[in-house]
């Protein structure tokens with residue numbers, strides 16, 4: 135039997151004033167060929183010339199926001215039921231939640247109610263963030279943290295009100311809370327509609343492909359530039375950046391030891407743990423030690439780098455090259471130094487560059503944990519563990535997503551949950567891919583060691 139196409143639903147959430155209505159209006163105004171039904175739980179004027187906005191009295195639903203076990207999602211179910219009677223009028227549904235709500239109960243409706251599940255499919259949860267105020271909001275409101283944690287797409291809006299560096303710091307904080315979300319930046323919610331609708335955001339493979347680094351270890355450096363240099367004198371240039379100092383280690387790569395960049399990175403982790411040597415502009419960077427460059431002086435600064443023999447070198451820096459506009463250039467003509475100083479715009483090209491996941495404090499209650507193991511999982515053990523876990527801790531576990539491999543099943547088992555509700559359904563074929571299991575938990579006060587231990591016990 136041919137399966138009926140379900141109507142995709144996007145939940146739009148974000149704290150008060152984050153820009154939800156601005157985004158909604160943008161979506162409704164744009165030519166995207168979709169007929170969108172909007173469900174709002176607030177009254178509000180929405181200017182639309184296409185699509186269908188459901189905001190007549192009976193179709194505006196109030197969201198209950200209490201204990202998730204007791205919350206009645208009846209209103210939303212009723213509105214969705216009414217919508218189905220006008221199925222020909224729309225092919226997409228957008229639910230805008232109130233700024234003060236935990237999006238959990240709304241998302242759960244699409245997992246829980248059989249009739250809703252037959253007709254609708256949750257395409258994704260899009261959370262807007264007011265970049266200027268979210269830090270404050272996170273301190274005072276659990277809902278704003280939940281909204282971040284639930285997101286498949288996080289839009290850092292109002293970037294016009296903060297500096298680029300503040301947005302970088304914010305992104306790193308939010309990334310820590312939700313490792314799975316795609317993060318976009320915007321002014322006036324100016325994002326591409328394709329980036330928020332029809333994501334198949336619950337397609338985990340896509341999410342993992344987009345963020346292949348989320349299971350990677352963290353490093354004390356954020357950037358490596360690898361250069362192939364001839365014997366000679368060079369200079370490393372810096373513009374003003376977000377910090378007055380920066381740690382750096384220079385390493386000479388030796389092609390005969392078989393080490394790759396990851397291997398050198400491990401060496402560098404050990405070097406970075408030592409006491410750094412202070413270096414003022416104009417002084418020379420030595421190899422194989424950690425150096426703290428003093429970058430307090432305003433304007434462009436440079437440090438010397440001497441290369442004795444033609445070699446491949448790696449510069450490992452605490453911050454990304456972009457943040458300080460780091461450039462390496464040769465320094466053959468001292469007479470033109472001053473002129474050269476002001477002229478350096480690009481410098482020598484790197485052979486390769488690499489951005490690393492930076493080490494940082496995990497100080498938010500809300501966080502995400504990714505578990506991975508090779509092999510197959512025993513379905514009964516997993517079911518027992520997950521059922522118990524979500525029954526006991528489901529209030530604090532907002533989202534669960536993952537892929538599981540069962541020995542008897544040729545397809546990947548796609549695992550996803552919202553609080554204590556979860557589904558495990560076969561997805562694409564494993565084919566020749568090595569069998570492995572990945573589970574991501576996003577929630578509050580997660581005990582990583584306990585989760586890891588229990589997960590390992592589920593292996594067949």
Ligand SMILES: Nc1nc2c(ncn2[C@@H]2O[C@H](COP(=O)(O)OP(=O)(O)OP(=O)(O)O)[C@@H](O)[C@H]2O)c(=O)[nH]1
Nearest residue numbers: 149150151152153154155156233291292321322323
């Ligand atoms: N400076 C600035 N203002 C913005 C931006 N995006 C939206 N705004 C303004 O911020 C205010 C709030 O935007 P809304 O779209 O109403 O926010 P909301 O999330 O729907 O707000 P609530 O309905 O109160 O939860 C409006 O005055 C917008 O014009 C932006 O990128 N920068």
